[in-house]
Amino acid sequence: MSSSQNKTLIEVNNLSKLFRVGKGRTLKAVNDVSFFIREGETLGMVGESGCGKSTVGRTLLRLYEPSGGEVKFEGKDIYKLSASEMKAIRRDMQMIFQDPYASLNPRLTVNDIIGEALDIHNLAKNRAERKARVAELLQLVGLNAEHANRYPHEFSGGQRQRIGIARALAVNPKFIVCDEPISALDVSIQAQVVNLLKELQRKMGLTYLFIAHDLSMVKYISDRVAVMYLGKLVELAESETLYEEPLHPYTRALLSAVPIPDPDSETQKRRIVIKGDLPSAIDPPSGCPFRTRCPLAKEVCAQEMPPLIEHRPGHYAACHFAGEPLPKQEGIVSAG
Amino acid sequence: MKSDNKLRNSSKGQNAQPLLEVEDLHVSFDVRGGEVQAVRGVNMVINKGEVVGIVGESGCGKSVTAQTLMRLIPSPPSRVKKGSIRFAGEDVLKKSEKEMQQLRGGRMGMIFQDPMTSLNPTMTVGRQITENLIRHRNMSMKEAHKRGVEMLNLVGIPLAETRMKQYPHEFSGGMRQRVMIAIALACDPELLIADEPTTALDVTIQAQILEVMKELRSRLNTSIMLITHDLGIVADVCDKVIVMYAGQVAETGTVHEIFTNPKHPYTQGLLESIPRLDDDKSQPLVPIPGTPPDLIKPPTGCAFAARCKYTMDICTRVDPGLFECSSTQSARCWLNHEMAKEVHA
Numbered sequence: 001m002s003s004s005q006n007k008t009l010i011e012v013n014n015l016s017k018l019f020r021v022g023k024g025r026t027l028k029a030v031n032d033v034s035f036f037i038r039e040g041e042t043l044g045m046v047g048e049s050g051c052g053k054s055t056v057g058r059t060l061l062r063l064y065e066p067s068g069g070e071v072k073f074e075g076k077d078i079y080k081l082s083a084s085e086m087k088a089i090r091r092d093m094q095m096i097f098q099d100p101y102a103s104l105n106p107r108l109t110v111n112d113i114i115g116e117a118l119d120i121h122n123l124a125k126n127r128a129e130r131k132a133r134v135a136e137l138l139q140l141v142g143l144n145a146e147h148a149n150r151y152p153h154e155f156s157g158g159q160r161q162r163i164g165i166a167r168a169l170a171v172n173p174k175f176i177v178c179d180e181p182i183s184a185l186d187v188s189i190q191a192q193v194v195n196l197l198k199e200l201q202r203k204m205g206l207t208y209l210f211i212a213h214d215l216s217m218v219k220y221i222s223d224r225v226a227v228m229y230l231g232k233l234v235e236l237a238e239s240e241t242l243y244e245e246p247l248h249p250y251t252r253a254l255l256s257a258v259p260i261p262d263p264d265s266e267t268q269k270r271r272i273v274i275k276g277d278l279p280s281a282i283d284p285p286s287g288c289p290f291r292t293r294c295p296l297a298k299e300v301c302a303q304e305m306p307p308l309i310e311h312r313p314g315h316y317a318a319c320h321f322a323g324e325p326l327p328k329q330e331g332i333v334s335a336g
Numbered sequence: 337m338k339s340d341n342k343l344r345n346s347s348k349g350q351n352a353q354p355l356l357e358v359e360d361l362h363v364s365f366d367v368r369g370g371e372v373q374a375v376r377g378v379n380m381v382i383n384k385g386e387v388v389g390i391v392g393e394s395g396c397g398k399s400v401t402a403q404t405l406m407r408l409i410p411s412p413p414s415r416v417k418k419g420s421i422r423f424a425g426e427d428v429l430k431k432s433e434k435e436m437q438q439l440r441g442g443r444m445g446m447i448f449q450d451p452m453t454s455l456n457p458t459m460t461v462g463r464q465i466t467e468n469l470i471r472h473r474n475m476s477m478k479e480a481h482k483r484g485v486e487m488l489n490l491v492g493i494p495l496a497e498t499r500m501k502q503y504p505h506e507f508s509g510g511m512r513q514r515v516m517i518a519i520a521l522a523c524d525p526e527l528l529i530a531d532e533p534t535t536a537l538d539v540t541i542q543a544q545i546l547e548v549m550k551e552l553r554s555r556l557n558t559s560i561m562l563i564t565h566d567l568g569i570v571a572d573v574c575d576k577v578i579v580m581y582a583g584q585v586a587e588t589g590t591v592h593e594i595f596t597n598p599k600h601p602y603t604q605g606l607l608e609s610i611p612r613l614d615d616d617k618s619q620p621l622v623p624i625p626g627t628p629p630d631l632i633k634p635p636t637g638c639a640f641a642a643r644c645k646y647t648m649d650i651c652t653r654v655d656p657g658l659f660e661c662s663s664t665q666s667a668r669c670w671l672n673h674e675m676a677k678e679v680h681a
Contacts, residue, residue, distance in 0.1 A: 048538035049509075156627050186393040187565055191609035191623035198620070213538065220611035220621070239617075257543035259568030261610060263591045273543050277508045 009175060009207050010037040010060065015069035017052075017059050027282045029055040031231035032069070034308070037175075042201065042208040044222030044239065046215055046254070048278055052231040053211045057177040060209065061093050062086060073175070091121050094168035098180035100160035104152040110138070110163055111148040117170040137166040142196060158189035165196065175207045183212065194221055215258050219243050224314075227251045230281055230289035233308060237315040247317040249326060250274075250290045272326065288319070296321045352383040355526055355559050356405070361419035363397075363404050366412060370632040374400045376583035377419070379658075382527065385557040389574035389591070391565060391606070393628055397583040398563045402529050405561075406444055407436050424526065442472035445520030449532035451512035455504040461488075462500030465519050472523045487518040491548050510541035514548065521552060528552075531563045546573055567610060571595055576664075579603050582629050582639035585658065589665030599659075599667035601644045638669070646671060 017030040030052045037043045045053045058064050060071055062078055070077045078089060097103035104113055114134045115124070124130035135145035141162040152160055161181060168176055178197065182190040194217065200206060212218050218225055218239075225242045227235040227250065235248040246252045253274040276293045279285055285292050291301040300320055308318040317323075363375040375397040382388050390398045403409045405421055407428065421428040423444065431439070440446075448454040456464060465487060466480035475483065481500065488496035491514040504512055513533060520528055530549070534542040550573055552558055562574060570577055570591065577594040579587040579602065587600035598604045605624040611617070626643040629635050635642065641651040650670055659672035670676055 048540060158627070187567070187606060188393060188609050188624035189627075191621035192625075195620050195623060215539070216611045220617045253540060257539040259542075259546070259566065259572040260612060261567035261571045261595065261607065262612070263571040263595050271543060271547075273547055274540050275544075277510055277541070278538075 006038040006040055008036045009039040009074065011072040012036065012056075012060065013070050013072070015056070015059060015071060016067045017055050017064055018067040021282060025282050028231045028284065029281060030059060031284075033228075033231075033233045034069075035226055035233060035236055037207060037209060039174075039207055040201075040205050041223040042210050042221055044218035044225040045209060045211045045228065046213060046218050046225060047228035048213065048254075050230075050278055050281060051228040052281070053228050054179050056228070057095070057179050057209055057211050061090075061095055061177055063095075087121075091171045092174045093177070094171065094173040094175070095177045095179065096161075096164050096168050096181045099184055100157050100164055101152075101184070103164055104160055106152055109149055109151055110134070113152070113163060114138075114148075114167050114170050117167055121171050123171065133170070134166075137170055138163075140169065140200070141166045142192075156189075157185050158192055161185060161193050162196065165193075165200070169200065169204075172204075173206070175209070177209045177211070179211045180213070181210075182217065183214065190217065197221065215243075215255060227254065230279065230284055232289050232305075232318065233316075234290065234319070235317045236308070237317075241312075241315055245315075245323075247311055247315065247322040248290075248319045249294050249296050249321075251317075252326065290319075295326050296324060352386075354381050355384050355386075355424060356380075356382040356561075357420075357422045358401070358405070359420045359422075361401065361404065361421065362417040363400055363409070363414060364417050365414050367632075373631050373634055374414075374583055375404070376631075376634065378580070378583075378585055380578055380585065380588070382559050382561055384526070384559055385553070386576060387553060387560040387562060387574045388576045388578060389570035390561065390563045390578045390580060391567065391570055392580035392586075393565065395628060395631070396580040398580050399531055401580075402446075402531050402561065402563055405529065406440055406446055407431075408440075408446075438472070441468050441520075441525075442523050443526050445523070445525035445528045447513070447516050447520050447528065447530040447533045449535055451509055451516055451536060454516060455512060457504050460501055460503055461507070461515050464515070465500075465522055468519060468522050483522060484518075487522050488515070490521075490552075491515075491518045492544065493518070510537055510544065513537060513541075513545055517545070517548060517552075521556075521558070524556060525558065527559045527561065529561045529563075532565070533562070534569065535564070535566075542569075549573060567595075567606065579606070582634060583631055584639060584668060586640065586669075587665070587667040588658075589662070593662065593665045597665075599661045599665060599672055600640075600669045601646055601671070602640050603667075605643075640669075648676075 013034050015030055015033045018026045018028055021027050033056060047053045059066050066079060070079060073089060081089060111134050114137055115130050118124045118130055118133060124133055134148050138145055138147055143159060143162055182193050185193060201208065210218060210221055222239045224237065225239045226233055229250050235251045243255060246255055253272045256272040274293045279292055287303050287305055288301045291297040306318045306320045308316050310316050311322055358378055358380045361375055361378045365372040365374055378401055392398050404416060416429060462484055465484040469475045469480040469483055484500055485496045488499055493499055493511060493514055507515060534545050553560060564570060574591050577589060577591055578585055581602050587603045594603060598607060608622040609624055611621060624643055629639055637652045637654055638656055641647045648670060656668050656670045658666040658668050660666045661672055
């Protein structure tokens with residue numbers, strides 16, 4: 001799909017997003033994150049709830065104003081654009097939301113849900129053209145043109161997610177942030193939606209940021225995968241490499257925690273169970289955010305945050321002891 | 337040829353003792369516009385010390401079955417039309433509400449899907465654990481407190497003494513689910529019903545909870561009914577699997593049979609539609625086309641016929657019933673009839 005020659009579509013430099021949470025405290029949802037996305041590729045983004053992955057997606061589209069850093073879309077820093085320039089660029093950047101039940105207005109027909117995007121950007125000259133375009137979009141995502149006059153409650157979860165996709169595609173975007181687009185769907189329906197997203201990417205040359213917590217689905221759909229932990233990007237690599245030779249101890253624990261649907265491999269597999277919970281992002285640990293749960297943590301980890309270093313070509317990890325074998329210690333079942 | 341009772345002598349060999357036996361259970365909901373036949377003739381047996389996984393899509397009747405076992409679904413709108421549920425030899429459906437209260441929380445424990453909403457926010461965690469013990473085990477406050485602390489330790493909550501005095505909002509999601517497990521297990525239930533116990537949790541926390549459940553099973557020999565849609569979890573912890581579709585048992589067998597030799601096209605479809613970490617990603621995923629049928633008007637014949645790639649003439653006309661494929665496996669599909677042609681999935 002994408003090759004490393006493809007040019008960079010989105011460049012994120014030192015992006016931070018803080019939220020004020022009262023009593024003068026701030027929550028660092030995204031903390032100094034840098035990465036890039038090439039044209040036509042799918043960058044997967046994984047991490048536990050509260051790690052900041054959705055905030056990255058939303059800040060990339062300037063749904064949130066950043067607290068620091070820049071995001072360049074085709075070379076232009078989108079945070080420096082005026083409101084009218086921003087509106088123009090929004091045509092190129094769209095979003096598919098997690099909850100197909102909450103992200104569609106229940107009072108609008110499908111025709112108006114998708115048509116609204118066309119109206120805002122003046123993409124349809126008259127009613128007939130608008131209707132034709134909506135019908136075309138519905139067919140593109142595998143729905144019927146007759147569905148246009150129905151309301152969201154008349155559709156199943158998978159069909160609603162298709163409507164959400166049609167809405168995002170209405171303005172012919174180049175880049176789509178897919179924020180957990182399949183996690184609310186049943187297993188048999190998930191595959192339908194993922195196949196559709198892949199097919200649309202092939203047909204229309206789309207670039208995706210695919211945010212999810214289902215690691216096997218992310219591996220399947222992504223060219224490269226970024227792992228976040230407590231607002232920090234801790235590892236980034238080609239998806240095959242990341243899953244085969246993860247360097248960061250968090251990535252390794254995360255991967256080994258995924259139950260594999262094969263009873264025979266499961267009995268042989270030895271799992272790394274990391275202890276404890278995600279620390280609070282309001283009062284994150286000093287130094288490396290993962291050190292409180294990390295089996296490799298030493299003194300240096302509490303003192304300085306390890307920078308994101310390119311350990312091998314295209315494989316970045318932020319850990320002082322990246323790639324070192326995990327020790328056999330109490331409570332840690334070491335990986336085979 | 338057909339046998340709905342065969343699970344009776346399954347799994348753990350000769351000394352398997354059935355703890356829970358469900359026979360031909362039908363549960364319906366009366367709604368405007370008709371009757372939703374949520375559960376349509378489910379048979380299952382859970383033996384002592386066995387972990388049985390129940391999988392299926394939303395609306396397939398797995399949660400309704402579980403909640404009916406504990407008589408937790410209000411009636412009306414629900415109604416048990418037919419069938420029997422025997423728990424340790426006693427008929428659950430004939431019990432009075434008072435007798436049910438003895439059973440629930442005492443001999444049967446339940447863990448619900450959402451740890452954020454299933455604890456009482458106005459009671460300390462300690463009170464929610466000890467409540468059960470005082471009621472079902474006639475313990476004094478002091479004994480119950482001691483046992484509560486033990487339970488919190490058992491499920492891996494540090495600083496248990498302090499934690500007993502705290503309220504649910506002071507716990508994280510994973511910790512709350514552990515509290516739920518501690519409450520459910522405090523009275524040493526013979527049967528633990530876990531309805532999607534890890535769905536709301538992150539994978540690293542899920543791994544911790546699954547370890548806790550596995551350990552409890554080996555230490556206390558508790559029977560577990562684990563409802564989930566994650567086939568990975570089933571492969572990880574279950575002995576036996578029941579695949580449900582449209583209110584019926586589509587297939588049942590040992591975990592090994594279901595994953596290596598599924599006999600129902602729906603089970604095969606479920607297994608094919610999930611990517612695996614060790615998969616080749618150039619192959620497109622194989623989704624199951626279409627959506628489950630409307631249970632107000634369940635189809636005649638096989639409920640899966642409309643989505644099945646092997647549909648034959650007979651499938652749309654006659655319900656196949658469960659075919660026995662081995663002493664432990666059976667599937668509700670005509671392809672297992674001796675006259676059916678061979679198909680290779």
